[in-house]
Amino acid sequence: xxxxxxxxxxxxxxxxxxxxxxxxxxxxxxxxxxxxxxxxxxxxxxxxxxxxxxxxxxxxxxxxxxxxxxxxxxxxxxxxxxxxxxxxxxxxxxxxxxxxxxxxxxxxxxxxxxxxxxxxxxxxxxxxxxxxxxxxxxxxxxxxxxxxxxxxxxxxxxxxxxxxxxxxxxxxxxxxxxxxxxxxxxxxxxxxxxxxxxxxx
Amino acid sequence: xxxxxxxxxxxxxxxxxxxxxxxxxxxxxxxxxxxxxxxxxxxxxxxxxxxxxxxxxxxxxxxxxxxxxxxxxxxxxxxxxxxxxxxxxxxxxxxxxxxxxxxxxxxxxxxxxxxxxxxxxxxxxxxxxxxxxxxxxxxxxxxxxxxxxxxxxxxxxxxxxxxxxxxxxxxxxxxxxxxxxxxxxxxxxxxxxxxxxxxxxxxxxxxxxxxxxxxxxxxxxxxxxxxxxxxxxxxxxxxxxxxxxxxxxxxxxxxxxxxxxxx
Ligand SMILES: [Zn+2]
Ligand SMILES: [Zn+2]
Numbered sequence: 001x002x003x004x005x006x007x008x009x010x011x012x013x014x015x016x017x018x019x020x021x022x023x024x025x026x027x028x029x030x031x032x033x034x035x036x037x038x039x040x041x042x043x044x045x046x047x048x049x050x051x052x053x054x055x056x057x058x059x060x061x062x063x064x065x066x067x068x069x070x071x072x073x074x075x076x077x078x079x080x081x082x083x084x085x086x087x088x089x090x091x092x093x094x095x096x097x098x099x100x101x102x103x104x105x106x107x108x109x110x111x112x113x114x115x116x117x118x119x120x121x122x123x124x125x126x127x128x129x130x131x132x133x134x135x136x137x138x139x140x141x142x143x144x145x146x147x148x149x150x151x152x153x154x155x156x157x158x159x160x161x162x163x164x165x166x167x168x169x170x171x172x173x174x175x176x177x178x179x180x181x182x183x184x185x186x187x188x189x190x191x192x193x194x195x196x197x198x199x200x201x
Numbered sequence: 202x203x204x205x206x207x208x209x210x211x212x213x214x215x216x217x218x219x220x221x222x223x224x225x226x227x228x229x230x231x232x233x234x235x236x237x238x239x240x241x242x243x244x245x246x247x248x249x250x251x252x253x254x255x256x257x258x259x260x261x262x263x264x265x266x267x268x269x270x271x272x273x274x275x276x277x278x279x280x281x282x283x284x285x286x287x288x289x290x291x292x293x294x295x296x297x298x299x300x301x302x303x304x305x306x307x308x309x310x311x312x313x314x315x316x317x318x319x320x321x322x323x324x325x326x327x328x329x330x331x332x333x334x335x336x337x338x339x340x341x342x343x344x345x346x347x348x349x350x351x352x353x354x355x356x357x358x359x360x361x362x363x364x365x366x367x368x369x370x371x372x373x374x375x376x377x378x379x380x381x382x383x384x385x386x387x388x389x390x391x392x393x394x395x396x397x398x399x400x401x402x403x404x405x406x407x408x409x410x411x412x413x414x415x416x417x418x419x420x421x422x423x424x425x426x427x428x429x430x431x432x433x434x435x436x437x438x439x440x441x442x443x444x445x446x447x448x449x450x451x452x453x454x455x456x457x458x459x460x461x462x463x464x
Contacts, residue, residue, distance in 0.1 A: 018223060
């Protein structure tokens with residue numbers, strides 16, 4: 001069956017989203033067709049000019065509203081500017097903020113090194129981090145990239161790049177997840193958990 | 202035509218994880234090279250959740266035992282257990298770079314079709330294991346490249362001139378990627394796109410082509426010969442692929458940044 005062009009356009013656009021295959025795209029498109037007009041118009045409005053309404057913090061590259069120089073965290077004088085937590089993307093900032101335990105600032109790399117995909121140091125926000133540390137006033141850099149091949153590659157690279165600066169470079173601890181069972185732990189996780197064991201007191 | 206193996210709803214497989222990418226809400230899409238089915242794609246549900254039991258077994262470069270279920274389009278990973286995580290490949294950038302190079306070559310050249318090739322599987326597993334344990338990573342890489350070319354049907358012709366078929370003598374020659382081998386000095390005069398190759402480099406390439414790994418790993422080429430061999434092999438792969446490989450450039454950029462910083 002040949003579909004009318006407007007619906008084909010929508011299906012093609014939806015298919016380009018991550019994790020959406022042709023079948024899901026068709027399902028979503030037909031859902032819009034059946035649903036109330038307000039759903040389409042509200043979504044369209046939210047998408048229109050999205051990128052123009054968003055800016056990146058000039059200090060840490062977290063997202064912020066267009067027209068603002070700094071993000072909420074960098075603009076907050078109560079946050080400890082001598083500690084920087086380095087993250088892969090802005091969603092990770094939200095995750096850390098939800099803990100309400102971290103009082104330092106962030107640096108969002110906007111990506112991760114990937115040798116096979118050819119994503120190198122100049123393709124993500126590494127230079128600004130090195131410069132930021134070089135300007136001084138930093139005590140500690142916490143490397144909080146994901147515990148994956150790409151996240152570890154990025155952390156190893158940053159560690160080497162920051163060595164000369166003399167700041168204390170730490171990596172988020174890796175260990176056993178809550179509610180987990182040792183029997184199912186992989187070698188990698190178990191070995192790092194053993195290396196990162198802590199004194200009980 | 203029906204492939205009987207496809208009628209199985211579930212299968213046990215031994216695999217090397219080649220690549221992973223984010224998929225859906227919290228899943229990962231894996232590219233696997235399995236001993237039983239060749240290259241397949243499989244979804245690991247929930248693998249991006251921190252508490253996932255499977256995630257740690259499914260990182261790239263891992264040799265893993267899997268239980269796969271046939272989904273509608275893709276396989277689903279139902280169980281995963283590490284055979285070898287090749288931990289030393291994750292210890293430093295140089296090692297990770299080497300492993301990434303092995304995987305990239307493999308992923309780009311081996312097509313997505315579900316045909317088993319246990320010896321190719323063994324080459325990949327052995328290469329990663331050698332990189333993780335041997336003291337001669339350079340040789341492990343060159344040996345791998347040569348064997349991979351055999352499997353791909355691009356075994357370079359190194360004993361007779363790839364143009365006139367006369368025997369190649371112990372003198373400086375040329376290498377032609379388009380002809381797929383050594384070219385004698387006489388033919389070399391008139392042909393475009395040739396790279397010069399030294400007697401020593403040619404001798405080592407022949408040695409890697411004819412020997413098993415144990416024998417090949419006794420070779421101790423000089424630094425200059427190593428560089429020559431490496432660039433000829435990389436040039437040959439780039440020609441066959443009709444595009445640049447990503448990993449060699451990545452390694453170069455990372456090394457440049459690191460040496461600039463240490464100066
Ligand atoms: Zn900021
Ligand atoms: Zn000839």
